[in-house]
Amino acid sequence: MLMKSSNPLKISVWASTLGADLLTLCRFLDKREDIRLTTFVENPERFKMEAGWRLDPLMSPVFQKGFSAYLHAFRHYGDITIVDNGVPFFKTSPKLFVLWHGFGWKGPDDRNTFAFMQSRILRWWGDPSRPNPDFRWQCFGEWDRRFRSEVSDFHSKNLVVLGSAFHDEIIKPLDKKKVADFYPFDLMNRKTVLLAPTWHYRGVFGQWGEEWDLFKKFIDFLIKKKANLILRMHDRWRYDKSYVRQIDRLSRENPHVMIKFKDQYQDNTVDLRLADVLITNFSSVANLFYATGRPTVHLYPVANPDAPYRMPRMWGGVLTEKKLPTARSMWKLPLEENGGLVANSETELLSHVEKALNDPDCCKEMSRAFLKKYMLEPDGKNCKRILLELQQFAQTS
Secondary structure (H helix, E strand, C coil), X not given: CCCCCCCCEEEEXXXXXXXXXXXXXXXXXXXXXXXXXXXXXXXXXXXXXXXHHHHCCCCCCEEECCHHHHHHHHHCCCCEEEECCCCCCCCXXXXXXXXXXXXXXXXXXXXXXXXXXXXXXXXXXXXXXXXXXXXXXXXXXXXXXXXXXXXXXXXXXXXXXXXXXXXXXXXXXXXXXXXXHHCCXXXXXXXXXXXXXXXXXXXXXXXXXXXXXXXXXXHXXXXXXXXXXXXXXCCHHHCCHHHHHHHHHHHHHCCCEEEEECCCCCCCHHHHHHCCEEEECCCCHHHHHHHHCCCEEEECCCCCCCCCEEEEEEECCEEEEEEECCHHHHECCCCCCCCCEEEXXXXXXXXXXXXXXXXXXXXXXXXHHHHHHHCCCCCCCHHHHHHHHHHHHHCCC
């Protein structure tokens, strides 16, 4: 049972990316009279032009991140600040709650990975590696909680198993007619494939051959199958200019292809809800999509996982590379642990996609088994769990 208070709980959300779990929780909190929500995001005006906003807009204030946002936060000091994977430069509330931006496979997510984030938390909210009444970290399941404690070095008493907020939303049916105008192709009479790769492997198909030849073959295959393609890439600045030009060209030359770079289209919720099939090289969006029971095809992202690997990474706002002894050392969870089909070649990819388009239940049991093992099963109550934790957290001293 949710706690009640005569005074609204003041929550500020500082979003690195306002999508999936974080956006779903904002929508849930926004509708409650006992919550006063303020959200800070990059380019809010652009965000308000997206399909998700038109479908379910936030009624509470949404501000541009930046220096003026800190001034606002100081004037309207909240009770709790919620972040995804970026901590504010200054203290914006007495308490900090981390709603991490995906479960996923990428690692190693050890203490060194979180050194900068931990130092920022320590500076303003206290030591996250010790029991701390002013700090909480949301976990997707018990496996995630143990990992964050034993590997990431966040104290177990600061970790709470609450599941995925977006699972509450993605399991609900979507009326495609309400968002059809935001897509350049026919959503109603053609199936839609969502290709959502991570950026940590540079390209998408390059491990199997020439990237653009394989892209063309893949798109030609989807056209033959009368399917649309949404290609969700990460931020443009994570790729070299020639790669971005080639991606843009795919959209211009193919009317059934829509390209979305993350820095222009933050909200991934509608794409994930309407997709009939997800294809990804092990992005954490797969763990969200599993809740639908619809098929996921995983692209095995490297030719040889035991060979040395140079992993792109962000460090201090600069794109660099890190030398790894093998590709396996960049994964916190073996890629063999997944809830769908795995493609190790172009031939396997096309075969799996054809199977997924013809049999929408082909991955249902696999995805259900993964969620049961690694995350809270989607029962539509995760946002309520998070709210109850926030209410209890606010009263902890």
